[in-house]
Amino acid sequence: MSGKKKFVKVVVLGDFGRSPRMQYHCTSLSEIGHQVDVIAYGDTDPMDSVKRDPFIFYHYLLPVPQLPIRLVNYIFKTIVQSINLLFLLFITNKSDILIMQNPPAIPAMIICWIYTTIVGAKFVIDWHNYAHTIMALNVGQTNPLVKITKKVEVVIGRRADYNFCVTKAMKEDLRKKWNIEAITLYDRPPLMFKPILVEEKHEFLLKFGKSYHSIFLGEEDKETALTKVVNDVVSLKPARPGLLVSSTSWTEDEDFSVLLTALQDYEKQSQEGNLRKLPQLICVITGKGPLKEYYLQKISSLNWKHVSIITPWLEPEEYPLILASSDLGVSLHTSSSGLDLPMKVVDMFGCGLPVCAFNFKCLNELVKNGENSFIFDSSEDLSKQILNWFEDFPNNQWQQQTEQKFKTELQAFQNLRWKENWKAVAAPVF
Structure with a gap:
């Protein structure tokens, strides 16, 4: 691995302060000398060690108003998030590498893949779970939105340069079902989680x-x-x-x-x-x-x-x-x-x-x-x-x-x- 400084974007289509694994990625990237641009929602403050890091910069997505009709709200939210995410991706430093959290998959997977293709950056997906299985809890397994989300995960997942996942079982599932090769990166506690006197x-x-x-x-x-x-x-x-x-x-x-x-x-x-x-x-x-x-x-x-x-x-x-x-x-x-x-x-x-x-x-x-x-x-x-x-x-x-x-x-x-x-x-x- 080269020791040359790289520009890395970390994308979370959720509340960054409630995404500890992605915060840990940021501090680890900073520690090896890279500059990190976080693109996420900022509802909750991240950990102090992340906030204080001079090589981590924040670019927060705008909250999306809720509409009363579920399908209309989903379409509206997807469009607004797509525009907002594209805008922040292109006005920040050109990336050498982009790592995104999945889920959620839509529109983050599509937009991040488009961006990395245009600028020639490496595209990394960190699979915490499957977006389509979480969606199915709310709308049912047979809902067309679930099928679309699953298709996006399969197609874009295969196009990523690297995939991380959280268990050996998920690694095996990605390989067998979707022909996606992933690296198991187990969650481990940072030193702040320790026994006390x-x-x-x-x-x-x-x-x-x-x-x-x-x-x-x-x-x-x-x-x-x-x-x-x-x-x-x-x-x-x-x-x-x-x-x-x-x-x-x-x-x-x-x-x-x-x-x-x-x-x-x-x-x-x-x-x-x-x-x-x-x-x-x-x-x-x-x-x-x-x-x-x-x-x-x-x-x-x-x-x-x-x-x-x-x-x-x-x-x-x-x-x-x-x-x-x-x-x-x-x-x-x-x-x-x-x-x-x-x-x-x-x-x-x-x-x-x-x-x-x-x-x-x-x-x-x-x-x-x-x-x-x-x-x-x-x-x-x-x-x-x-x-x-x-x-x-x-x-x-x-x-x-x-x-x-x-x-x-x-x-x-x-x-x-x-x-x-x-x-x-x-x-x-x-």
Whole structure:
């Protein structure tokens, strides 16, 4: 690979601040000496390390007004995005290489291919999933738009100079079904996702708890619900609530009702009292998405006494800290294609946090049931896993031994981070 500086465009037809993998691409490209022009929507701020990078420049797409008729809105949105994307591609530095995130495929794939063909740039597609399978969740498998999107993915995917994908299963699927050769670039956690000391947990919870005083802060000054300070020594309280965390995009491919049903069972078992010794449970549910308001209304109608649910929007620097402060993570991701992996689990593993993950076809490329975490197939499974984990918490010997076993496995996972993996797998392409 030449060490010569290149101009690289990174295209995301979505919110760049909620596209961590593409942000990691940007920092990695900058680190090897390239100038990066990001073309994306700017609804959410990216991570501080990305914002501060002097070799990453931002060119934000204009928001598209929503029209009431679905088909008309889709056509209008596609036209507006095409014009906007073409304009930004041609007024910015001429690219040597362009890498785009898929999905979404339309119009990004077509426009990026046209641009790279005209200027003679290398065209790279990073397959996070399939656009047509996500669209099918909303409009049905037989909808003509799904067939058109799939055709675009096949035709343009074959014309890319390089393709990255997120799993070996997707690599095999691309090769067998569409004759597209891809390089598997697994998501790996950057160093910001790491285990933290009890002192760091205490400081974070003191700060974070100011917004949720009754849930996170203790009765004494400089005390939290989980930690205490005696003679300037911070320690976990022997009798404390359990802290469960889940990150969801509040979309159709992540059924939040599965977790809600499991928590309802936890509440019921806690009320019965004499059957299981269960602590108070604090559930932190993060993320944005179209179904959030629907579920927030359902949550607000609950009158639980033993389970507290909060749904904060965390800054990028706070998110790793809440993961590292938690006792158990939950992933509801099911994958529309069955071929991608939940990045939220990668983040949790980076923090040394055991996870209960919803099962689907290629999940075993990341989660090994009973070895580094748990896999569940239903709300009943998830309920059993949460109840077993938190029964007699934090004095349950089975839980302590299982957690230690999982964390030993996760330490091996943490040895390979995004930076080293990207240099070994992706850097030769650039």
